[in-house]
Amino acid sequence: MKSFFITGTDTDAGKTFVTAGIIKALRDSGIEAIPAKPVQSGCINNIASDLEYVLNLSDLNLSDSIKEKLCPIRFEPACSPHLAAKLANTSIEVEKMVANLNELKSKYKTIIAEGAGGILVPLGNYTTMLDFIKKLNWSVILVVANKLGAINHALLSISALRNADIEIAGVIVNHTTQPDKLIGQNNIFTIEQYGKVQVIGEIPYSPSIFPIENFHKIIEIMKEI
Numbered sequence: 073m074k075s076f077f078i079t080g081t082d083t084d085a086g087k088t089f090v091t092a093g094i095i096k097a098l099r100d101s102g103i104e105a106i107p108a109k110p111v112q113s114g115c116i117n118n119i120a121s122d123l124e125y126v127l128n129l130s131d132l133n134l135s136d137s138i139k140e141k142l143c144p145i146r147f148e149p150a151c152s153p154h155l156a157a158k159l160a161n162t163s164i165e166v167e168k169m170v171a172n173l174n175e176l177k178s179k180y181k182t183i184i185a186e187g188a189g190g191i192l193v194p195l196g197n198y199t200t201m202l203d204f205i206k207k208l209n210w211s212v213i214l215v216v217a218n219k220l221g222a223i224n225h226a227l228l229s230i231s232a233l234r235n236a237d238i239e240i241a242g243v244i245v246n247h248t249t250q251p252d253k254l255i256g257q258n259n260i261f262t263i264e265q266y267g268k269v270q271v272i273g274e275i276p277y278s279p280s281i282f283p284i285e286n287f288h289k290i291i292e293i294m295k296e297i
Contacts, residue, residue, distance in 0.1 A: 076183075076184055076185070076212070076241060077186075077187065077205055078091050078184060078186045079190065079214055081190055081214065081215070081216050081229050082217065082225060083190070084248060085216060085248070087187065087215050089246065092126040093129075093284065093290075094290065095107050095132075096129055097287035101291060105180075106183055107127065107130075108123075108186070109123045109185070110188075112145070112146055112188060113152070114149070123139065123142055123143045127139075145164060147160055148160075152189065152193055157196050163196050164195045166199050191233065192232065205233075206236045212233060213240075213242055214226065214242075214243045216244070216259075218256050218260070219255075226243065227266055230263075230267040241294070242269060242270045244275065244290065245260050245273070245275070247276050247277035260274065270293075273287070274286070
C-alpha cells in the first residue's frame with residue numbers, strides 16, 4: 073500500500089489519534105507500516121510525544137536513531153513551528169523534510185506521516201505546511217473534528233488542497249467530544265456533498281475504549297485508493 077500524509081482542520085482535530093489507529097490497523101493486517109512526524113513542537117526533554125503515542129499504541133519498539141529519522145525536527149515550545157524555530161534561532165527547511173521522508177520511503181513500504189496543526193500552519197521563510205505537502209506529493213487524508221463549525225473548516229481545507237493540486241484520498245470525521253447526533257451526521261453529509269470528497273471513516277467518541285474496528289474499516293478503503 074502507498075504512503076499517506078495526515079493533516080487536519082485544526083490543532084485538536086485528532087490527527088495523532090487517527091494516525092495511531094491507522095498504523096495499528098495496518099500492522100494488525102500484516103502491513104509493515106511506520107509513522108512519521110516531520111516536525112513537532114512541545115517536545116519536553118526532546119521527546120516527540122505524538123510519535124511516541126503512535127509507537128506505543130502499535131507496539132512498535134524502535135531505536136532512538138530510527139525515531140530521530142521519523143521525527144527529525146523537534147522544538148520545546150508548544151507553539152507554531154515557525155515561532156518555535158525562531159525561538160530556537162534556527163529555520164525549517166522544507167526540502168530537507170521532503171528528502172528525509174523520501175529516504176524513509178525507500179526503506180519502508182508504507183509510511184503514514186502526520187503534519188503539525190492545519191494545512192496553512194507557517195513553517196517560516198514564507199512557507200507553510202501546504203508547501204511541504206505539495207513538494208512531498210503524497211495523497212492526503214484530512215481529519216475533521218466533528219463539531220459545530222466543522223463544515224466551514226473542512227471546506228476551506230479542501231479548497232486550499234485542491235487549489236494546490238494536492239490529491240485528497242478522503243476525509244476522516246473524528247468525534248473529539250460527545251456529538252450532537254443531528255449536527256454530527258449533517259456535517260458528514262454536507263462535507264461530502266459540498267466538498268465533493270469521500271468520507272472514508274467516522275471515529276466515534278470513545279474515551280475509554282480505543283475504536284480499532286473503525287480503523288480496520290478505514291484501511292480497507294485505503295488499500296483500494
